[in-house]
Amino acid sequence: MNPKQLAGEKAVDYVKSGMKVGLGTGSTAYFTIQEIGRRVKHEGLDIEAIATSIESERLAKEWGVKMVDFSEIDHLDVTIDGADEADANLNLIKGGGGALLREKIVAFATKFYVIVADERKYVPTLGAFGLPIEIIPFGWEETFREVTALGCTPKRREKNEEIFITDNHNFIFDCDFGLIENPHDVLQKLQGIPGVVESGLFLDKTDVLIIGNNDGTLKIIESKK
Numbered sequence: 516m517n518p519k520q521l522a523g524e525k526a527v528d529y530v531k532s533g534m535k536v537g538l539g540t541g542s543t544a545y546f547t548i549q550e551i552g553r554r555v556k557h558e559g560l561d562i563e564a565i566a567t568s569i570e571s572e573r574l575a576k577e578w579g580v581k582m583v584d585f586s587e588i589d590h591l592d593v594t595i596d597g598a599d600e601a602d603a604n605l606n607l608i609k610g611g612g613g614a615l616l617r618e619k620i621v622a623f624a625t626k627f628y629v630i631v632a633d634e635r636k637y638v639p640t641l642g643a644f645g646l647p648i649e650i651i652p653f654g655w656e657e658t659f660r661e662v663t664a665l666g667c668t669p670k671r672r673e674k675n676e677e678i679f680i681t682d683n684h685n686f687i688f689d690c691d692f693g694l695i696e697n698p699h700d701v702l703q704k705l706q707g708i709p710g711v712v713e714s715g716l717f718l719d720k721t722d723v724l725i726i727g728n729n730d731g732t733l734k735i736i737e738s739k740k
């Protein structure tokens with residue numbers, strides 16, 4: 516089986532009827548949403564969900580998953596999302612799909628945070644995957660200069676030769692910091708720059724990382740936090 520499917524479906528073991536569930540974004544979370552949707556439609560799984568992107572919301576609705584928003588609930592019991600990189604401390608780089616802002620809001624609202632990934636995503640040190648940063652369009656050139664001054668090379672993301680615009684109508688800069696030895700320091704510095712809405716560093720949040728291996732096995736790593 517595709518390792519993303521293996522991990523994405525395994526994570527649904529954490530979802531039980533009555534729960535409020537955060538739905539991630541990307542090609543691994545896709546399999547999670549499909550499996551949740553199948554259980555809702557065919558096995559009577561009864562949940563309320565919030566999605567981290569318009570695309571994931573559309574997919575969940577197709578299956579008849581009950582979607583709510585943060586005016587209706589004050590926490591999520593479990594969220595299952597993908598990642599672009601994860602290290603042994605279960606710190607992450609996310610945002611490859613451009614959904615990092617909604618993903619981080621959902622991650623902070625959740626009591627239990629499950630990450631699903633294939634084995635290529637598990638790395639000794641974060642940073643080979645350029646760090647996505649969501650930037651407000653107003654004054655983006657100045658924000659670009661401030662981010663560059665932190666020692667990275669940012670590139671404004673494009674898709675199909677057009678500027679990529681997030682679900683929140685912002686830009687994404689993909690920033691090459693090289694390997695990030697101190698992610699907490701980088702996160703703190705980015706948070707101090709006006710115009711930076713959020714970065715793809717998700718630190719000290721993950722409870723469980725489920726890795727699908729190419730040989731069809733699973734590796735499940737629980738947080739020591």
Ligand SMILES: O=C(CO)[C@H](O)[C@H](O)COP(=O)(O)O
Binds near residue numbers: 540543596611612618
């Ligand atoms: O952060 C993300 C979107 O912003 C995704 O979670 C991440 O890109 C997932 O990767 P994949 O498609 O390989 O599961």
